[in-house]
Amino acid sequence: MGSRFQNYFDREFQIDLFDDKTMGFKLIKIIFGSISGSIHIMDSGNWSSSIVFCRMKSDTISGGNFFQIDSIIPGNIKIFASKFDYKTTCIDTFLENGGSLNLSGIPLWPGQNDYYTNFESGDSEFTGSGDWQLAEIYSGPGGAYSGNLAWSTNPEGNYTSGLNTHSLETNVFSLHNMAVPALEIYHWYDIENGYDGANVKISDEYGQVWQILHPSPDYPVENLTDEFNNPLAGEPVYSGNSGGWKKIAFNLSGFKNWPFVKFRFDLGVDEQKSAAGWYLDDFKIFDANATEVFDNPYLPIDKTLEVTVFPNPANPTTTFSIITNYTTEVTIIIFNINGQVVKKARLSPEANQPVKWQWQGYNRLNNLVASGIYFARIESLHQSVVRKIILIH
Structure with a gap:
């Protein structure tokens, strides 16, 4: 199998396969785009403190009625607009490579997000x-x-x-x-x-x-x-x-x-x-x-789960310090960026008594895992928190 390749973008290439067959492809450089526009409050209220959100970037409207979000990865995107006491509006659209979108008058209707x-x-x-x-x-x-x-x-x-x-x-x-x-x-x-x-x-x-x-x-x-x-x-x-x-x-x-x-x-x-x-x-x-419920089962529970992970980045050992204000069993689950479980541990802290656990960078088969980003999910009876760990060695 032979190939012809050029080391720059926006060029078409051809790969010669067996039996005189070919396959074409094109390298395209990803160029960030932007979205802008305005909010329209449907009950003539004040648009101040409205939030527009897209791909982990947001703009909060504090003056005027306009928003601008830059450095957006192109492709199919969801744009959300929200404000307290108004229903969130979601817009599905497409952003061209290096393009810009103007969305004027995104409507926000009064009410709850029920x-x-x-x-x-x-x-x-x-x-x-x-x-x-x-x-x-x-x-x-x-x-x-x-x-x-x-x-x-x-x-x-x-x-x-x-x-x-x-x-x-x-x-x-x-x-x-x-x-x-x-x-x-x-x-x-x-x-x-x-x-x-x-x-x-x-x-x-x-x-x-x-x-x-x-x-x-x-x-x-x-x-x-x-x-x-x-x-x-x-x-x-x-x-x-x-x-x-x-x-x-x-x-x-x-x-x-x-x-x-x-x-x-x-x-x-x-x-x-x-x-x-x-x-x-x-x-x-x-x-x-x-809701008009006398015994409301949804009211927040007065429970705390505090977790620190240090050092972070880890090289490769890091220590989890965990404290709760109630006696419970705590589970630590470490997984990689693909969602695969790497390591598990169970602890039983007493109320208000800190407990520590070390992760030395090994998986369940006792093999040292590769450097990179990992996530730790720490769960108690009432709560769950996630910590990001950067592992280097």
Whole structure:
């Protein structure tokens, strides 16, 4: 096989393959672009403090009515505009290489960022992998919680066994103008008890780092067994049988300052038995502080989880210092930028008593990992935090 190649951009090239076949390609230099525009408040209110956000860059409007965001990577982009007491507006568009966009009069309507779907009108921009699908339900609970359609890991039978994580990922949501943001969803499950499990995770709009969300009440299984190498081993999960459709609730107060969030529903299975699976319906995000509930289960819990990692960068050893104001078990999970688990540890700190753990740069097979960026997820009974670690050696 021969080739002809030039070491600069914006040129077309040709690779000569076997059997007189050729393949053409073109190198294109990525040139950042920009977006600009203005906000239109639909009730004639003040546009001050409106925020426009795109690809981890933002502009807060403090004077005038205009925004400008530079150094945007070209391609398909989502642009979000938000303001307290107004619903977030999302615009899907395309930015040319080195181009600029002007978006005048992005509308912001008064109201809360509450959201509800029972999936009767479609998938609501949820995306399933593995066995997840939106369909009429004939197996498991025998029907959806409301209407005819629900998401499930198999609407007509058992989920597929084999080392795998079946994941259902939501669209992006904003929690900006909620005092006590909360997530509610109805679920039904029949999952191989103690060996397979399911849980809910949260991330920013890019979905690169996921944290476990803890419901109220918490998961019935605190640590899924690793006997058969289940992908969710060591994580808190739903396992066994729910005993019917049940409402589960999550306090999202710890995430309301994030620009945007998305959720993922994971079912981790091993190579042994399977069962009817996990079914989801009636997804709702709302401000729990605005509801007239005497005993509000979503009010923030007065719990703290403080974590420091030093030194960072690590060469290659670093020490985790953890302190909580309640007695709990803490799990540390270190994973690489591809989301693969590198190392796990479990600690049992007493209330207000610091505990330390060292990571010396080795994985679970006791091999020294490569230099680079890693993430550590530290989870207690009530909270979860993430720390970025730079490893050099």
